[in-house]
Amino acid sequence: MKKVVSVSLGSSKRDHTFTTTILYKTYEIQRVGTDGDFQKFRQLLEECDKNPDVMAIGLGGTDLYLAFEDIHITLKQTFKLIRGIKKPCLDGSMIKHTLEPKIILELSQKPGFPSIKGKKVLVVSAVDRFGMVQAFRKLGCKILYGDLIFSGVKLPIINLPIQIPIKNHWVFRQIAKVMLPQVANKSISELYIIGKDQEKTDQGDFSRYYNWADIIAGDWHLINRFMPVDLEGKIIITNTVTIDDIHSLTNRGASWLVTTTPEFGGRSFGTNVIEALFIAILEKDPNQVTKKDFLQLIDELKLVPRIINLKQ
Known part of the structure; x- marks a missing residue:
């Protein structure tokens, strides 16, 4: 049996294994968390x-x-962790630039789903979800770029979080141009919620950013870490959610949940898993795979998002 394995720095409590048949071939898809243990990773x-x-x-x-647009970086610590590994190692970037924007544009035309056009959107990390940003901008949405609020990036010398909301695309691009090259040298734990920290929540003063938005989009762990008790009427667009996460959103009053990756056995895997699965299906060197290849496969597989009306 062909296998696709996601090795994660996240919590082992979110591990999941699922077997499925795609294009007449059987695949075992597995997610294995290491609780932030780099050596085990x-x-x-x-x-x-x-x-x-x-x-x-x-x-x-x-x-x-x-x-972000024409600004591209490689995270050096991640690159070092995979050095010498011959099997394809995928972080989900291509899925984020193909499947996710496609889904958002299609949602805007889906009967029975609330209109997205012109809505206020909190994207918790735009440099992680530039494809989403492009799609929301095409739909005339007002975007709050949450990178400086939720990323944990700190001001040099005084070592204090920046936490500045940016609502102007041009301004954010200038900031990204300066900060992304610096981010390349940061440790993973400075930039991302890993290990058992994924199970924690921060009830700091972040509610005003969530309250401002009609739609909250991006990485689930960032959304979950800082989300307030009251999410009444909000649309959440993300992935990697578990049954417990869905219950949490329901209890907070959110109205809709959209996972950009499909459901496998009650769980939507992360973009890295789906990208690894695509590479396994295509049986190609990732360096030779194009966006067109991914978009054709998305259509061939008839992938659809999981859409849940949390009010029903």
Whole structure:
């Protein structure tokens, strides 16, 4: 049986395994959390690399690449962690630039789903979800770029969080141009919520950003870490949610949940898992795969998002 394994720096409590048949071939899809243990993360990568059944590896709890328009960086710590691994290692970047914007544009035309056009959208990390940003801008949405609020990036010398909301695209681009090259050298734990921290919530003064928005979009762990008790009427667009996460959103009053990745056994895997699965299906070198290849496969597989009306 062909296998796709996501090795994650996230919590092992969110582990999940699912077997499915796609285009007449059977795949076992597995997510394995390491609770923020970098040594174990590397060990599992090496084990997957030696396993002939593993076709591709997803990188969870981190990114390998970040991009905003023509600004592209590689996170050096992630690159070091995968150094020497011969199997394809995918962080979900291509899925974020193909499947996610496609889904958002299609949602705007979906009967029975609230109109997205012109809505206020909190994107918790735009450099992680530039495809989403492009789609929302095409729909005339007002965007709050949450990177400086939720990323944990601090001002030099005084070592204090920046926490500045940006609502102007041009302004955010100038900031990204300056800050992304610096981010490349940051440790993963400075930039991302990993290990058991994924189980924590922060009830700091972030509610005003959520209250401002009609739609909250992006990485689930960032959304979940800082979300307030009251999400009445909000639309959440994300992925990697569990049954418990759905209950939490329902209890907070959110109206709709859209997971950009499809449901597998009651769970929507992260973009890294779906990208690794795509590479396994295509049986190509990731460096030779184009956006067109991914979009054609998305259409061939008839992938649809999971859409849940949380008020029913």
